[in-house]
Amino acid sequence: MRSRDMVEVVGFDADDTLWQCQDTFDDAERLFLETVSPYASPGVDLKGVLRTTELSNLAISGYGVKAFGLSMIEAAVTSSAGAIPSRDIGILVDRINDMLREPVKLLDGVADALHAVAQTHRIVMITKGDLFHQTRKVQNSGLHHLFEHVKVVLEKDVSTYRAVLNEWGISPSTFVMVGNSVRSDILPIVELGGFGLHIPYHVTWEHEVVDAPKGTFCTVASISDVAEWLAAEHQS
CATH class of the missing domain: 1.10.150.240 (Putative phosphatase; domain 2)
Incomplete structure (x- = not known):
């Protein structure tokens, strides 16, 4: 089993992970x-x-x-x-x-959760969508100062994550991606050799729904659980 204490950098999705979308x-x-x-x-x-x-x-x-x-x-x-x-x-x-x-509507507990994770780990944001709109949402969220890097990408796939992590000098083995979409936030990072932490949202766009292999990533109920997950001794 890989130990969670290998994780140095925590990546967060934005839409339906940090705020409503x-x-x-x-x-x-x-x-x-x-x-x-x-x-x-x-x-x-x-x-x-x-x-x-x-x-x-x-x-x-x-x-x-x-x-x-x-x-x-x-x-x-x-x-x-x-x-x-x-x-x-x-x-x-x-x-x-x-x-x-529409104003940015943060999900419950997001600000406190990010502050808690930032006390022990470097945090970055990787989100996909329209560059102008996503950038404005990041700026209006009041959270941008917490992130070491923010990247808006056209697609979230293995090649994109590989390029972004290489640009930032981050090894996938020390990286965990946190998000609501198994297809876009979790599976590509797991394939690269990183960790995936899924936070389900109550609705998911049909395009993002996939049948994921069991046991390849972890799931927590809320973003408020991320800091506790990081503190656990071993990757389950």
Whole structure:
């Protein structure tokens, strides 16, 4: 067993690990369904069209509110065969603008938990999404001063984590990544030889849901448990 005292640097995800995110997207999706359904062509699965559009656009627009907004508008036009009025498109645009302006809502216990971990370990943030929006959220969170490094990436995969850790001079064997997404926050780091610590959130974007091998990472109930996990003697 690898000892947790090997860990020197703790990486934190941001969205749905430090602050709320997916709840807002789910609310916007409900608005999309309500707004577009009166104009949808017969038999069209609106949710399916939106999901397919989002995934097909990832390579072009990436992640984040702006990318989601473009996909919503495209899906609205496609699923209605162009029949949806401009006023209803405007409703969707207004919601996207509201999402971009929404204040950061920290999850319970985040500030205290980060301060506790920072007493014993170096901490960094690795988050994916739109560079401008994510950077603004970091700055507005009031937490940015706690992190030695902050990186906004286009994707969270093995090659990206390898490049980021190399840039920062961090060995994967001394690194643990903490986050809510097994797909993006945990499995790539474990594959690199680091530690993964999963904190489930009450909702997860379908794209981030995977069947993970058992026993490859640990799970805690809350970010408030991270400091205690780090203090434990051995990796389970």
